[in-house]
Amino acid sequence: MTKPTRFPLSMRLFHWGMAALMLAMLTAGLLMVKSLEPWQLNVLNLHKAFGLLALLLVSLRLVNRLRQQLPALPDSLPAIQKAIARASHYLLYGLMFAMPLSGYAMQYFAGRPVEVFGWFRLPAALEVNIGLYSLFREMHGILALALVALIMLHIAGALHHHVIRKDKVLKSML
Amino acid sequence: MMQPNTLMLPALLTLLLSAGSAAAKTPPKVSAQQFVDLQQGNSLFAGFRRAHAKGLCVSGEFRSNGELAPYSSASLFKAGVTPFVGRLSIAGNNPTAPDLKAPVRSLALSFSLSRTEQWRLAMNTPPVMAVADPHTFYQQIQAIQAGPEAIQQFFAAHPESSEFRTWAAQYKPSGSFAGETYHSINAFYLINSDGQQQAVRWALMPTVTADTMAFDGDNALQQEISARIAEGPVVFNWVFTLADASDDENNATKAWPASRRQVNAGQIVLTGTAAQLESNCHGINFDPLVLPSGIKATADPILRARSAAYAESYRRRAKEQFQGALEESSHD
Ligand code: HEM
Ligand code: HEM
Ligand code: HEM
Numbered sequence: 001m002t003k004p005t006r007f008p009l010s011m012r013l014f015h016w017g018m019a020a021l022m023l024a025m026l027t028a029g030l031l032m033v034k035s036l037e038p039w040q041l042n043v044l045n046l047h048k049a050f051g052l053l054a055l056l057l058v059s060l061r062l063v064n065r066l067r068q069q070l071p072a073l074p075d076s077l078p079a080i081q082k083a084i085a086r087a088s089h090y091l092l093y094g095l096m097f098a099m100p101l102s103g104y105a106m107q108y109f110a111g112r113p114v115e116v117f118g119w120f121r122l123p124a125a126l127e128v129n130i131g132l133y134s135l136f137r138e139m140h141g142i143l144a145l146a147l148v149a150l151i152m153l154h155i156a157g158a159l160h161h162h163v164i165r166k167d168k169v170l171k172s173m174l
Numbered sequence: 175m176m177q178p179n180t181l182m183l184p185a186l187l188t189l190l191l192s193a194g195s196a197a198a199k200t201p202p203k204v205s206a207q208q209f210v211d212l213q214q215g216n217s218l219f220a221g222f223r224r225a226h227a228k229g230l231c232v233s234g235e236f237r238s239n240g241e242l243a244p245y246s247s248a249s250l251f252k253a254g255v256t257p258f259v260g261r262l263s264i265a266g267n268n269p270t271a272p273d274l275k276a277p278v279r280s281l282a283l284s285f286s287l288s289r290t291e292q293w294r295l296a297m298n299t300p301p302v303m304a305v306a307d308p309h310t311f312y313q314q315i316q317a318i319q320a321g322p323e324a325i326q327q328f329f330a331a332h333p334e335s336s337e338f339r340t341w342a343a344q345y346k347p348s349g350s351f352a353g354e355t356y357h358s359i360n361a362f363y364l365i366n367s368d369g370q371q372q373a374v375r376w377a378l379m380p381t382v383t384a385d386t387m388a389f390d391g392d393n394a395l396q397q398e399i400s401a402r403i404a405e406g407p408v409v410f411n412w413v414f415t416l417a418d419a420s421d422d423e424n425n426a427t428k429a430w431p432a433s434r435r436q437v438n439a440g441q442i443v444l445t446g447t448a449a450q451l452e453s454n455c456h457g458i459n460f461d462p463l464v465l466p467s468g469i470k471a472t473a474d475p476i477l478r479a480r481s482a483a484y485a486e487s488y489r490r491r492a493k494e495q496f497q498g499a500l501e502e503s504s505h506d
Contacts (some may be wrong), residue, residue, distance in 0.1 A: 033486070034205040036308040036479035041463055041471060044481065110488075113290045121467075123289035131499060133311035134492035157315055 003072045011068055014061040015173055020097065021054055026148060048103065049116045057099035058140050074167045088154060088169060095147045102143060106136035179499070201309040206482040209308065212315055213483075215267050216398070220494040222269045224298075226280055229263025230396050231455035233446040234287070234407070242439035245372050246364035248468030249287055251439060259284045260444070260453040262351045263300070274387070279347070279357040281378060282460035283442070291466040294458070297356035297378065303426040304335035308479035313334060316471060335435035336426045338370075340362065345491075349384035351399040352408040360462065360477035361423035363470040364414075367417045368505040373504035375430070378410035378442055408444040413437070424474045459488040 007015070025047065032043045051157035075084050104122070106116050109132040113124040204212075213224045240253030249258040261285045264276035278298050285293040303312050317328035329335050348354050356378040362369075363370045389397045399461065402408060416435045417423055450456045463471055463481040471477055 033482065034207060036204065036206055036209060036482055038473050038475055038478040040482050041478055042358055088179035098219075110459060111286065112461075113292055124292065127454065128285050128287060128457045128459075131494045133457075133498050134489070134496035137489055138493060 004069055005071050005168060007071060008068050010064055011061075011070075012173060014057070014064065018054065018057055021050065022147070022151070025051055025054060025099070028145060045115060048107065048114045049105050050142065051100045052114070052116060052122070054096065055104075057064070058096040058100075058126070059104060067157065071172045073169065074165075076165075076167070085157070088150065088157070091150055092147075094152065095143055095150065098143050099140065099147065102136045102140040106133055106140055109133040109136065175496045182222055196313035201307075201313055204309055204312045206486045207253045207356050208310055208477075209479075209483050209485045212312060212319075212491075213267055215319070215490070216266070219267065219269050221491050221498060222267075223263075223491060224267055226263040226265055226282075227267050227269040228271050228273070228276075229261045229280075229455075230400070230401070231448045231450050231453035232260040232262055232281075232399075232444045233448075234258060234260065234442065234444040236412070236442055238440040239438070240363070240440075241437050245366050245374075245414075245416075245437070246468040247289065247367045248293070248364075248466045250285055250293070250470070256285055256397065258442075259286070259455050259458065260448065261458075261460065262395075272392040272394065274347070274390075275364070277342075279351060279354050279395070281354075281357075282455075282458075284455070284460060285466070287466055292443075292464050293459045293466045293469070293499050294462060295358070296460040296462050297358055299345070299354050301337060301355075301359065301377070302341065302429050303359055303476055304338035304423050305332060305476075306334055306427050307475040308483075309412075311476065311479075321414075321445045321504070337427060337429060339410060344396070348380070349387040349398070350402060351395055352382050352402055353380050353384035355379055356410070358462075359426050360419065360474045361426075361472045362465070363423075363472060365470055371470070373421065374414045375417075376412060376414045376439075379413050381409045381411065384410040393487070403444055405448050410442040410444075412442050413438045414439055422470045426474055457492075459484055461485065461488075466498065 004161045006012075028047045032040050032047060035043075045098050052075050073085060077085075104114065110131040111124050111126070111128040114122040116122065158173075161167050162171075192386070210224050214454040217225055234257070235257060236249055236250055236256045238253055238256065240251070241249040245251075253358050260281060262284070263275060263280045264271065265274055265280065278300065280296065282294070282296040282300050284295075287293065295363035303311070305314055314325075314328055314332075329339060358376045361375050362375050364374055366372075384398075386400070389395075389401075391397075399408070399443055414437045415430055416428055416437065418434060421430045421434070422428060461484040462477065465471065
């Protein structure tokens, strides 16, 4: 069977929908931790709810990916670059899981139930554990920066393929 | 079209100047990090709160009489008893500061109602703020740190501080934490089971007076309250003031008229004390925006600024404590 030249529609929808969501989450996170403005509380609540939505989406996305035929990278690409490309995608998935999980864990150990769009609340510890809160709080902050760096590399890679190598990699996701 | 003429120039200038002076009145925006840096000051007390650093843990229960239940669906307002963890503190960044020198005394409460319902409250002795927004509050703290002259100048430039100054002029510190009144200062909305909303402020009203101080030294208040609670429970009435349509719930510098309806929701009863580092209140962030169903935040700019600042202070001290704990265990 020949490999497809394009990502299936479901994967493209997940990719661009979640790309927008993750960039919005990162921006909201970085702005809200600095802000003393009245909107801070609203953005914080939306951040938590959409972050949990992202966790649900990335789980569905992973399941979907495992059931799809992926387009092959160009044959002209050295094996090592292919390996790096693959590893970077695994890392992106890892971080898309680690961000919401660390976010929820920090709230859990700080004893702060998370309200999801006013529909329901997720449980928190009855007794605060400041040590575990700190662990996950710092993790959330550090992993966020790692994710920003990786996304920039990822975009640079896509543009490199399109503009310099002039291959079909970017088109395969459009 | 109008021709540009010489008469327009002065008009333009006045416009520019008035825009300039309006800008001078709007304080520069500060971030949560800058705010906490200022509170922290030049001497760092690692592992302690950046504000209200000195305090002790208390435990106790809220005995609700059910009077507030028609206004809020929060479970603790049904008639019954709900335990809490609390913290009595004094304002300031220094965990060893002399108790009797602090201008503000505080009580914070944490109700762990269920896995999905938590309520944190942090209350102070003044009934109102001197200023209405966090950026002006930053300037007030700068003035306090600069000394008595700077704060006089600050108050003169901020007429909105008049109710606060009137309170401060007549306030006599009690001889005990048990004799103070602790105010929410900021307003909140109570939401009942029909979804109706009522703006409120509340105060914990003392049931005892303590005119003289039985202890002295840096820990006078802590010693006094520990001795008092060892003798028997300390009781406050939890009194809610209900706003009228004409009251502004988003301005913490203005008290509502004394004629507003008040509801006594029951009694806050303190039954135990413990040193803060040896008990469970130290690890809690008493962020007043952690609310159960049945209570909502108003848009008061002071209230809305608190969550991010408390989180920044909590993050810093938690990290210091976590690293300290790691270092200790690596020495074992
Ligand atoms: C897609 C997932 C997520 C991303 C990309 C993300 C990103 C961020 C970023 C960039 C920050 C600022 C960190 C810093 O400056 O140190 C932040 C803060 C925060 N995030 Fe998330 N987040 C995500 C999910 C979540 C979830 C699911 C929750 C909770 C349920 C959460 C809760 C928080 C909280 C409470 C803060 C503020 C912490 C503080 O003020 O100390 N996040 N997030
Ligand atoms: C906005 C700029 C972005 C561009 C131009 C872009 C482009 C691409 C391209 C061309 C591919 C296919 C690579 C290949 O076939 O090897 C791809 C795959 C992928 N991208 Fe992006 N991307 C962007 C943003 C993001 C963001 C923000 C994330 C996640 C945080 C992300 C996560 C992924 C993942 C996980 C894959 C692997 C395929 C999959 O499982 O969906 N991308 N991207
Ligand atoms: C913009 C306004 C305010 C800011 C930025 C602010 C900031 C802070 C910070 C950073 C802490 C330390 C939090 C921690 O590490 O756990 C704190 C504690 C506290 N604040 Fe505020 N505060 C503000 C207004 C108020 C008001 C209006 C009240 C009273 C009604 C208040 C009462 C308290 C109390 C009682 C504590 C100590 C709580 C405890 O025992 O842990 N604060 N504040």
